[in-house]
Amino acid sequence: MTAEPTSLEAYLDAHRERRIAAYLDFLRVPSISGTPEHAADCRRAAEMLAAELRAAGAEHVEICETGGHPVVYADHLHAADAPTVLVYGHYDVQPVDPLDLWLTAPFEPFVADGRVVGRGAADDKGQVQMHVRALEAMLATRGDLPVNVKYVFEGEEESSSAHLDAWLEGDRDRLTADLALISDTGFFVGNLPAITVGLRGIMAAEIDVTGAPLDLHSGSYGGAVHNPVNALCGIVAALKGPDGRILVPGFYGDVVPLTDADRAAYAALPFDEEAFRAQVGVPALVGEVGYSTLERASARPTLDVNGMWGGFQGEGSKTIIPAHAHAKITCRLVADQDPDRIFELFRDYVLRIAPPGVTVEVRGLGGGRPSLTPIDHPAAQAAARAIEATFGVAPLYMREGGSIPVAASFETIVGLPVVLLGFANDDCQAHAPNESMVLANFETGIRTIAACFDELAMADLGAASGRGDG
């Protein structure tokens, strides 16, 4: 499907050894963003990446200061009338402990059994390398790109992207584009390529219930005063119905319903429910009536107590009525739920159902927006055609139940639809010892990225359905 597959393929064939050597060199830099003693390593990785982008032909390559580890920016903007793609990845990596579970040193990468093993192989240095190599090969074989590309490779993804939002805000004008292409995800299972079309957002809150100023003797006062822990249990129990539905009025008002195509995509995912239950280690899987386990875990909003405490926690028994009780609660959100709006609905409902005899307060602990790109979005379909052309199989469409804050940042701050095109296998051990990337997927992925640029050039992005948070 690509414009000049033969010459691109020939180029990639010819430079395979050098490319893999550069990939391993990049992994040798211990760019752990979360520990201050690796700050110089992070900067070294940023400089190495900037040099590779320059060598590949990128322009305006810049190591941008952020207040933390720098963002590496680069672009190539010579495709008049073609869409602009903002590519995102990160060059920083997770810490490596527990070290004793690594079979080899985490920053001495090697290739074995068809995999590159080492910290960052999959998450996300390997995927950053794939973008650099796709750019290099396209420019080397064609002298130009079919689309405009802007690269944003950050160095703090593994430490909460602490400075990215401020940097995006400050550089918003330079970052205008037609879509964000994020390569920091992976396959659903096995070696079946997948496109992640949805991420959940989050709303975090704490409920504080206060009774008397001090713990009371449960003999002298029991029966005459409300117990803050009992009261809090009543509030929490009233947040969800027996059908798994969240009872906060208006909670589902902005939820985008699953389409038939969405449900068909879920049904197409290879999933062994009993194996999943056994792996999680619970007696039964339970959730919202009317939805499958995978839908519940990624396409539907949730309400979970993350922690709760009040009164005596020691051995034996202590006969008190606790002075106060607390619950930390998060809701995972789905498009188009707005975390601020959901917090308001949650707070209002909790205060309304608060029983007499205690004081109830609700505090927000922050939030993040959900992200959803419809399967039929032209950008998603372009990525799908690129996958089919290069992997020889149509992609699965999946959603992740967690949040990738940067996806929401691109949607919210820069106003872009997001396509998550990732190449890590589900057993890649990201964040764990012996992280790895299947080398064949690294190679095919480079071709997928190139094909995706070609497909995006031909796609009518203006025909995008109105979804997203714009």
Place this chain on the structure above:
Amino acid sequence: MTAEPTSLEAYLDAHRERRIAAYLDFLRVPSISGTPEHAADCRRAAEMLAAELRAAGAEHVEICETGGHPVVYADHLHAADAPTVLVYGHYDVQPVDPLDLWLTAPFEPFVADGRVVGRGAADDKGQVQMHVRALEAMLATRGDLPVNVKYVFEGEEESSSAHLDAWLEGDRDRLTADLALISDTGFFVGNLPAITVGLRGIMAAEIDVTGAPLDLHSGSYGGAVHNPVNALCGIVAALKGPDGRILVPGFYGDVVPLTDADRAAYAALPFDEEAFRAQVGVPALVGEVGYSTLERASARPTLDVNGMWGGFQGEGSKTIIPAHAHAKITCRLVADQDPDRIFELFRDYVLRIAPPGVTVEVRGLGGGRPSLTPIDHPAAQAAARAIEATFGVAPLYMREGGSIPVAASFETIVGLPVVLLGFANDDCQAHAPNESMVLANFETGIRTIAACFDELAMADLGAASGRGDG
């Protein structure tokens, strides 16, 4: 009303100074039972008490080894065909910290403003002294007692009466009596004498809810599995209805209803509800519909969470589904609820309402029986007449919301009805700094005890209604 008031009164008048000096001497012994370094002091107090009982004319005076601090036993059993009264008190005292809040040294007692001030003045050395002096005065002025009396003065009441039950079991035959007269309580408010006719029992349990073996990521799993904390909140919320009634089936089955006389006695207690609410420091007093605050706090059973915990308790938010959640729960019980039976009902109900997807376990943490002596019980009425004759005012009838385990022990192990005839004022600061006893009440109380023996001798204890835990 007493047989020879003039001569008893003359004797008491004549020995007042000596009696108060002996009382202060007794308070000087720091018989703190809870701290091992005061073991010798406890034994010294026991020996001092035994000597005083002997001097007063008691027989079979014995310092009984228990494995802990000794019990002082004595008796006087020469009233053929008259009832036998088992008198209970304790010679041990509470610790004295915080020491800096005492206006003077806790074991250097003194008399000021009509009060004896010092640790143990009210709880319970002063009341033990009153029994010794009543015995002494009656034997000195009459040569005999109108009833048979057995004294049991223990030395571990302030440290959970750890060895008393075993000692009672072992000495059950020697302890047969017609009633237990416990002098370890006090007045309801002001200087209005009161008889305590009820004590609540207790049932303690823990509910443990387990989900997955480890905390789960709330993004990846949220919605697909049950959350143990949410589940536990649902269970706890289902234990009580909005009307304050406990929903465990059968829970109220053995509760003795309040009679009109009981409710009239409650209504007669001087009680300022708003002042109570303000002193407790809660926004409102709430409890079971259909009962007053005082009834709720002492005549009705309760269910309170004493402590609950699960998951993350730190600053900020942590997006987990906790692996487990726990609640410690106690029910205060009223006659005739049996703690073992209530635990079974509680456990069965909790297991029945346990939701799928989690494992729920219920463990018993012990219990104690409630105690109730009807206001119209002949022994209670004998005590009431004695109070009226000596204090010049009819007693109030009150119940305590807490438990005095020894009361239940006498009821259960020895099979006795219990009358709680106590003389401490409600501001006596028992367990707190600057404990005190109103000296006039100490003096009048000695006369009340003597009068009570006379009244009991004339009472038809065989006419007792069938209440109690027989």
